[in-house]
Amino acid sequence: MADKSKPTIALTGATGFLGSHLMSSMLLKGYTVIVLGRSTKEEPLYERISRLLRWFGIENRLNQVTCVDTDLSQDNLGIENEEYSRLCSVVGSFIHCASDTSFSESKRDKVMAANINNLKGILEFSRYARVNFFHYISTAYVAGLSENVCKENLPVTNSFTNVYEESKAGAENIIAQYCDKNSINLSIIRPSIVYGDSQNGRSLKFNALYFPIRSVQSIRDIYLNDLKNNGGKKALKNGIYIDKEGYLFLPLKIYLPKEGDLNIIPVDYFVNATIKIIENCFPGGIFHLTNNSPTRMTTLVKYYEQLMKVRGVEIIYGKSADNLSRNPSEELFDRFIEPYRPYLSDNRIFDRTNTDLVTGNLNPPEFTYEIFKKCMEYAIRVNWGASIFDN
Ligand SMILES: NC(=O)c1ccc[n+]([C@@H]2O[C@H](COP(=O)([O-])OP(=O)(O)OC[C@H]3O[C@@H](n4cnc5c(N)ncnc54)[C@H](OP(=O)(O)O)[C@@H]3O)[C@@H](O)[C@H]2O)c1
Structure with a gap:
């Protein structure tokens, strides 16, 4: 004691x-x-x-x-x-x-x-x-x-x-x-x-690292729900579909000002x-x-795609998204991650x-896929903190 x-x-x-x-x-x-x-x-x-x-x-x-x-x-x-x-x-x-x-x-x-x-x-x-x-x-x-x-x-x-x-x-x-x-x-x-x-993925807070992941998950869920319950009207209009291997094809370009980690x-x-x-x-x-050994966003995207069974997410370095046309997913993602953007390409x-x-x-x-998986599975299990004291 x-x-x-x-x-x-x-x-x-x-x-x-x-x-x-x-x-x-x-x-x-x-x-x-x-x-x-x-x-x-x-x-x-x-x-x-x-x-x-x-x-x-x-x-x-x-x-x-x-x-x-x-x-x-x-x-x-x-x-x-x-x-x-x-x-x-x-x-x-x-x-x-x-x-x-x-x-x-x-x-x-x-x-x-x-x-x-x-x-x-x-x-x-x-x-x-x-x-x-x-x-x-x-x-x-x-x-x-x-x-x-x-x-x-x-x-x-x-x-x-x-x-x-x-x-x-x-x-x-x-x-x-x-x-x-x-x-x-x-x-x-x-x-x-x-x-x-x-070691066990547990956390009491789900910001920074978790935020881009949670943002893509929310966007994914909007379209999965649309495909399941609404005949996929929104999804098909935006080129989003479930491919032969069961992955959701979600075209989403993430614009970061420069290469970095x-x-x-x-x-x-x-x-x-x-x-x-x-x-x-x-x-x-x-x-x-x-x-x-910091983590590149391209690595995070790879981990995310593997865990969530999603394809089509792409990082574009060196371009500001301001002057480019964006699809609805990209607009939503941009808004979600704005406060964290400077920390994503350091x-x-x-x-x-x-x-x-x-x-x-x-x-x-090093931030391996195994660590990523443990952390994200815990975050999802406790609904990004909403039910944390039940688990
Ligand atoms: N989390 C990170 O990734 C990170 C990274 C680098 C540095 N830090 C530093 O680490 C420290 C802890 O961060 P955290 O992520 O643990 O933050 P957090 O989860 O937001 O916790 C903040 C803590 O500060 C207390 N607090 C906030 N405003 C207060 C006020 N006006 N008067 C008294 N207490 C107040 C909160 O008390 P209540 O619970 O009562 O609100 C809570 O205990 C901070 O100094 C932060 O700058 C954090």
Whole structure:
């Protein structure tokens, strides 16, 4: 159970995808975790955490968790004075994993409030608690629109793909300055795009990697339904049919601005590497959790066609879809994937010198068809998250 030799961890974001996986593995390793989180209208924080631990099959570890309702925007994180002092006296290290992960410009104020304004209370708490280390879960995409090799250094660019990247880069600089001024040991951990568990396919979130796949699946289902229940009127008009081998022929051109890859890592790698970093890092270290063998969209399409029994999906590099006529499937797909498009043809190299040093060259696996199949079958089984807590 709890291992008294390990520091007590204060963790934000434990109700989210990465935070919950991290919490679960840290509990299994004997850490005691103070969850600084929020209740929802429907569910108190304690119930949210209990439900997640049941999903991980480790509800017996609940006694290693203290749930503290917090409002990160308030003084003292909205925690009553006595409890605040008590927590400061027991916390050993802080992991800040909470973040508003929306890419949408229309949510700028909300994203900036969560990712920038909320830092003040978290950093003050860490100063009062005299933490051994403050670990910030950032993103490899603080690199913004920079090209070529992205170093494990503080962000240098002011040009970003979206408000999320901008807020995370701004946060890194604010945190680094505060920690430097107040002699707090800092590490910054930068994953690329995280998908489900490479061992069993399970995941709590189905965005990024899953989104293009889910989009093609939705389009496929519209036409399969039309062929089955409507005599295929729409399908035949658009050259869509089921071929002799039972594959759906779905002509769909995906336009990407340039050749490049999708840099993805599985959540089990994220967790294992993060724990190694937390246990072995050096002050000021920045760590890229990225894949040296990223995945090409053409590979994803091949995997998709094999799993879903579809043919006709094609990637066209180097052309913007704006000036080309598109069929209805292409129009729909374009709309679905718009926020993710910049991440689908990335050809940057992420330097991993610090990560390799501290993790003993722990690298993410190559994204094979077997891993893809496990992840997509799980996603489909839980209806892309809609029935996740039933499985
Ligand atoms: N997922 C990825 O592929 C990926 C890749 C690179 C980096 N990251 C980074 O990893 C971290 C976790 O990402 P994720 O994918 O796990 O995100 P997520 O599933 O969307 O979870 C976000 C977490 O942050 C909390 N949160 C959001 N806004 C908050 C606010 N205003 N006040 C307090 N808590 C708030 C959420 O709490 P509620 O549940 O109460 O809303 C939730 O616990 C983030 O820092 C993100 O930038 C993620």
